[in-house]
Amino acid sequence: MDKRIGFIGAGNMAQTIINGLIRNYTGINEKIYISNRTRAKGESLRNKFNVNLCESNIELVKNCDIIFLCVKPDIYSFVLDEIKEYVNEHQLLISVIVGITLEDMGSHFLQPKKIIRTMPNVAVTVGEGMTAVTPNDRVEEEELNLAITLLSSIGKVDVIKESLMDVATSISGCSPAFVAMFVEALADGGVLQGMPRDKAYQYAAQTLIGTAKMILENEIHPGKLKDTVTSPGGVTIEGVSVLEKRGFRGIVIEAMEACGRKIKLLKK
Ligand SMILES: NC(=O)c1ccc[n+]([C@@H]2O[C@H](COP(=O)([O-])OP(=O)(O)OC[C@H]3O[C@@H](n4cnc5c(N)ncnc54)[C@H](OP(=O)(O)O)[C@@H]3O)[C@@H](O)[C@H]2O)c1
Structure with a gap:
């Protein structure tokens, strides 16, 4: 690197x-630069990861080839206005800021810049994230591949059209909350039938990991997986029948639609 x-x-x-x-690339810390609003936080990160701390965002831009924009959406405008004169046409800007489009970001600059918009989800914290990325037309394939390589150190990465970014936000950004609720409900069901709570969480969460791996790694269709587990007149189909009667899948789809509506509303 x-x-x-x-x-x-x-x-x-x-x-x-x-x-x-740092977990994936030995020695990369020497190539990493950070800048932050409050210095104390920046210093703490510098000490934790042994990276370079810049005095300002401008100093960072002057020193870096790739610049991750990791500020909150309400101040991104201020930050882009601050650095815009210093960003050149060779530098690559990678934004993780939710909801800010390539056009929004590009509009801050007088000349076109290379920008990649990303949407990581919370599971990046354990290296199992799902990150959607979309580049603008200035980004070369090699640069996009480099961004994908970097982001792959925190999970899976997928290139999508920008028009799908909001859907990606619902399906991978919001859904960890739904999935956590499902795990909690499974565990409650276990506790109701006498299992200690900590064990119930472990069983429920591990089952989720295993099921996800069967779908992703063995490429088993979710419907087929369900069919495999439900033997005729057996136990599991009793549970499936209750879930279907109560509209389990329909409710999940509606929840996703509600997230999509809210994202559109926030944009307005
Ligand atoms: N967390 C997630 O799961 C997640 C998922 C997807 C996308 N995102 C996106 O990631 C971005 C960052 O989120 P986060 O959770 O990392 O937020 P965060 O923990 O609040 O970090 C934002 C950082 O920006 C710093 N900052 C504020 N103003 C600044 C300025 N003018 N110049 C330089 N640094 C400045 C803050 O410093 P001080 O604390 O010192 O003010 C803070 O350290 C957001 O846009 C969010 O939409 C987050």
């Missing part, structure tokens, strides 16, 4: 990505 990688905003997301990079 000969590129210098900067992070503007040294919060949770920046720390997660830096952690993933």
